[in-house]
Amino acid sequence: MENEKICVLIAGTGGGGTGMELIKSFKMAKHEYKIVATDMWENSFGLMETPYRYVIPTASSPEYVDSLIKICKKENVQAIATGSEPELKKVAQNSKIFEENGVKVLLNSWETIQKCTDKFRLTKILKSLNIPCPDFFLYEKEGDLSKIKTFPVVIKPRVGGGSQNVFLAMNEEEAQFFTKYLQKYGFDPLVQEYVGDYNNEYTIGILYADDGKLLTSIAMKRLLESGLSTRQTIIKSNKKYVISSGISQGLIDDFKGIQEMSIKIASGLDINGPVNIQCRKTDDGIIPFEINPRFSGTTSPRSLVGLNEPDIFCRYKLFNEIPAKTDYKYGYVVRGLVEKFIDLNETKNIPRI
Structure with missing residues (x-):
């Protein structure tokens, strides 16, 4: 099981947020992941990073959790992480529902949050x-x-x-x-x-x-x-x-x-x-x-130097796996902006759930 591709869902994948940090980190992992991305906006940067993508209601919507559960069942999602504050709170509040549906929640408890x-x-x-x-x-x-x-x-x-x-x-x-x-x-x-x-x-x-x-x-x-x-x-x-x-x-x-x-x-x-x-x-x-x-805006720089927190935590939650080494490279990580063109026809074909 540990060598199979893990399916992880990232809820909230806007370009400047934690969701993109998570996507980049899971893509950098030594073990290949199937990444499912969701967002309330069809033109979200993160939705263009994976073929498994969905437009869903806002975190404040009564349909939000049900939409995520439907996607988890459809895509055989094993773990879920969040990329925005509203979604962090809503998923943490409903962590028991996800766990009952076989989905590990990569968050702290609602009490700790x-x-x-x-x-x-x-x-x-x-x-x-x-x-x-x-x-x-x-x-x-x-x-x-x-x-x-x-x-x-x-x-x-x-x-x-x-x-x-x-x-x-x-x-x-x-x-x-x-x-x-x-x-x-x-x-x-x-x-x-x-x-x-x-x-x-x-x-x-x-x-x-x-x-x-x-x-x-x-x-x-x-x-x-x-x-x-x-x-x-x-x-x-x-x-x-x-x-x-x-x-x-x-x-x-x-x-x-x-x-x-x-x-x-x-x-x-x-x-x-x-x-x-x-x-x-x-x-x-x-x-x-x-x-x-929670995971932060420094998550992908940490993964870049060799400490991939999302990958480590996901594998710990799924397989109780603890890495033998957690050393990483020392040096500077600098950042810039990246542009992406999104074809209108592409946004129209993204499933709405």
Whole structure:
């Protein structure tokens, strides 16, 4: 069975997201995969990467899970992974349904995902583990901004993942604007200390399952001079402040202390799958500021240097297989844009389920 082609479904395969990271990684695997791609858009980049493709309802649709189950049965899918936040949540919430239909879910539990995507709750857990964290507080009313000790600060939704709706406020006026902006659109704003220097930012991938029975770690020191890897950049008094995007590039090397801290975090959060940790190295130590319990925008660069997290986790879930070696190459991984032409007739022929 281990030598047969494994069928894996990637739900959510837009060009700039985690779905494409997964597709690229499974294509790089030593073992050949049959990749089934689904998306809500017929012109999704990822749908053009495999002949097994379907347009399905949005993750918020009542038909979403049924559509995926139908595809899993039709294509004999053995494992499913997700490429977007809405689909991550919906598949995790319904993981039992997939498992009952013989499909392994390549995600953390819904309980773990909830714990990690609530940034306020997560930071309190990290403090209980004696992990240094940025100062933070929940913004509820105007007077709360008096709690800010120094500017700039990072303002983000309490619940969420990635760099969406994350803002850098350089003064109280901007902090007031961004907190009100998030509240206007239904978010609970979290105000977080801006820590460290952008030249010392790292992104770390940990695979941690069954109390460390499966364990891999890899770290990248990020290059944040490129517009591709930055979401917001502000220069004030000759100092540069940066909010990174989800598109990582940089140096993969042996960053032992940072990787050890990340393993401690994964263990303390009861991770049972992939987790991505962003941190900065400061005079006060290594400080994590973002944790996402899923595969990330650095998944394919990690596969490129020899640590293929999706392949490793899929084979572990299906066959209880643990790789004998998890070493990888050291060096820089840089990225660019890739264009793809999609014929109109091709999109019309994609099945809708």
